[in-house]
Amino acid sequence: MKIILPILLFILLNSQSAVMGQEKHEATDHIVFTILYDNTSVADSIIADHGFACLIQSGDRSCLFDAGRISEKFMANALTMDVNFSSIDQVFVSHIHGDHTGGLFDLLDRCSKPTLYLPFTYPHMRNEPLGDRADNDFNAFLERLKPLVSEIIREKGPVEMRHGFYTTGTIEDQTYEHALVVPTSRGLIVVTGCAHPGILEIVTRAKELMKQDVLFVLGGFHLISTDSGQITTIARRLRKLTKYVGPCHCTGERAQRIIKSVFREDYVEIQAGTKLTLDGGRLK
Numbered sequence: 147m148k149i150i151l152p153i154l155l156f157i158l159l160n161s162q163s164a165v166m167g168q169e170k171h172e173a174t175d176h177i178v179f180t181i182l183y184d185n186t187s188v189a190d191s192i193i194a195d196h197g198f199a200c201l202i203q204s205g206d207r208s209c210l211f212d213a214g215r216i217s218e219k220f221m222a223n224a225l226t227m228d229v230n231f232s233s234i235d236q237v238f239v240s241h242i243h244g245d246h247t248g249g250l251f252d253l254l255d256r257c258s259k260p261t262l263y264l265p266f267t268y269p270h271m272r273n274e275p276l277g278d279r280a281d282n283d284f285n286a287f288l289e290r291l292k293p294l295v296s297e298i299i300r301e302k303g304p305v306e307m308r309h310g311f312y313t314t315g316t317i318e319d320q321t322y323e324h325a326l327v328v329p330t331s332r333g334l335i336v337v338t339g340c341a342h343p344g345i346l347e348i349v350t351r352a353k354e355l356m357k358q359d360v361l362f363v364l365g366g367f368h369l370i371s372t373d374s375g376q377i378t379t380i381a382r383r384l385r386k387l388t389k390y391v392g393p394c395h396c397t398g399e400r401a402q403r404i405i406k407s408v409f410r411e412d413y414v415e416i417q418a419g420t421k422l423t424l425d426g427g428r429l430k
């Protein structure tokens with residue numbers, strides 16, 4: 147009996163992991179990505195500022211990924227780009243830093259109580275502002291959010307969201323960050339906030355979790371302080387993991403140039419105001 151129980155536990159755990167890799171839903175092959183907040187912008191009418199936010203539209207529903215740094219700037223960009231707040235039924239916060247949560251409360255005020263996905267935990271709150279309307283007490287932060295959402299989901303492991311999206315589960319380093327994964331027929335799309343745990347680690351986690359190749363990785367790669375040689379190594383390794391790449395926000399201009407030199411025509415420019423469409427498994 148002592149031998150049988152561990153074997154049964156091993157089979158159960160591996161079957162649960164395998165289920166995450168199976169496509170429970172038909173692959174979503176028409177998705178629109180709208181960058182609402184980034185360090186640079188495509189036009190003067192779109193405000194550029196340090197931070198990140200991306201709206202992901204699938205059918206008639208939308209998921210907001212992060213909410214920029216300053217609420218007024220985030221909301222101005224959202225209004226300029228004609229965001230339909232009523233269609234947002236999921237909000238995903240990659241990690242609890244002010245440049246990703248600044249517009250969260252004003253956004254939720256305009257939505258119809260979406261489901262909110264937060265990292266499992268966040269131990270280092272003392273010196274990390276949560277945005278212009280939040281305070282530094284995480285429990286108080288959660289209590290302020292509860293009336294604005296239908297549910298707050300904070301799971302350590304991966305979670306299947308609505309519309310066939312997934313979380314990677316919280317990757318534990320100093321920031322306890324998680325990333326968003328969107329399966330398509332041509333591969334996975336991985337959206338990162340800052341990739342504090344490491345962009346290679348996040349992409350590898352998504353690939354292993356879903357048992358699929360990666361098509362496109364976009365968001366902050368957090369390489370602004372990384373030396374050029376290490377960036378080149380990361381870019382070459384990333385080239386083996388994904389077809390397309392779109393680094394922005396905290397990646398840094400030097401790192402962007404190096405990554406672009408490695409990916410060439412498969413490098414996608416990302417700025418506030420950028421709209422990308424995945425149609426039939428192809429980026430446009």
